[in-house]
Amino acid sequence: xxxxxxxxxxxxxxxxxxxxxxxxxxxxxxxxxxxxxxxxxxxxxxxxxxxxxxxxxxxxxxxxxxxxxxxxxxxxxxxxxxxxxxxxxxxxxxxxxxxxxxxxxxxxxxxxxxxxxxxxxxxxxxxxxxxxxxxxxxxxxxxxxxxxxxxxxxxxxxxxxxxxxxxxxxxxxxxxxxxxxxxxxxxxxxxxxxxxxxxxxxxxxxxxxxxxxxxxxxxxxxxxx
Numbered sequence: 001x002x003x004x005x006x007x008x009x010x011x012x013x014x015x016x017x018x019x020x021x022x023x024x025x026x027x028x029x030x031x032x033x034x035x036x037x038x039x040x041x042x043x044x045x046x047x048x049x050x051x052x053x054x055x056x057x058x059x060x061x062x063x064x065x066x067x068x069x070x071x072x073x074x075x076x077x078x079x080x081x082x083x084x085x086x087x088x089x090x091x092x093x094x095x096x097x098x099x100x101x102x103x104x105x106x107x108x109x110x111x112x113x114x115x116x117x118x119x120x121x122x123x124x125x126x127x128x129x130x131x132x133x134x135x136x137x138x139x140x141x142x143x144x145x146x147x148x149x150x151x152x153x154x155x156x157x158x159x160x161x162x163x164x165x166x167x168x169x170x171x172x173x174x175x176x177x178x179x180x181x182x183x184x185x186x187x188x189x190x191x192x193x194x195x196x197x198x199x200x201x202x203x204x205x206x207x208x209x210x211x212x213x214x215x216x217x218x219x220x221x222x223x224x225x
Contacts, residue, residue: 022139024127027116029080029099035127036101036116039142043153045104045113050156051148052081052100052115061086090144091137092130096121117142 025038041048056062061083081100088098097120105112119126119138130138 022142025116027101027118029101029118034099034118034120034125036118037127037138037142038114038116039139039145040105040112040114041146041149042112043149044111044156045102047153047156048113048115048145048149049081049102051145051152052102054152055145055148056083056086059086059088088141090141091119092134094121096126097123115142115145 021039023038025036026033027036028034081102083098083100085095086098087093087095099118099120101116101118103114103116105114117138119130121129127135127138
């Protein structure tokens with residue numbers, strides 16, 4: 001069964017329809033036009049970015065979001081992630097500079113994004129020098145990001161759900177506290193009411209005693225002829 005699934009996966013990845021998802025475009029990087037491989041995903045740009053970064057970390061490359069003087073850097077303003085002198089053996093055995101640009105699609109397709117991959121060698125566009133196998137390998141690299149992107153998206157959804165649960169629990173605790181406060185107030189009011197009822201009963205008896213005393217005093221009046 002596993003062998004059948006593996007063969008199906010190989011056929012799927014090698015089929016022209018899959019590779020047609022990756023196109024060749026021209027983008028501007030460092031004020032120059034560069035050839036780039038483009039792959040579109042049905043996930044937000046932040047999800048694709050995280051998946052790419054994690055994949056490159058698995059290869060031993062970590063970018064810096066602050067210091068462009070380091071080998072690898074991330075320019076958030078331009079949406080460019082650069083890995084210098086990187087070995088991506090899925091593509092070839094040479095060290096190259098890889099520049100990735102990730103951008104969101106149009107607003108009406110807010111959940112979609114595209115990734116552009118520029119390959120450079122010694123400051124020159126390397127795509128022109130790639131042989132057919134390397135070209136297909138470069139396309140496969142972007143296609144094979146799909147599971148990482150899906151995993152990244154799932155983790156983002158999980159975090160979102162965890163935040164939602166946390167907010168709901170926080171609101172529930174607040175409601176419990178409010179309920180406890182009101183219950184305490186009700187108990188206090190009930191105690192005050194019981195005290196008022198007892199005070200009224202006592203006062204009623206006091207009035208009756210005072211009236212009896214008044215009647216007794218009136219009975220002592222002398223009757224005049």
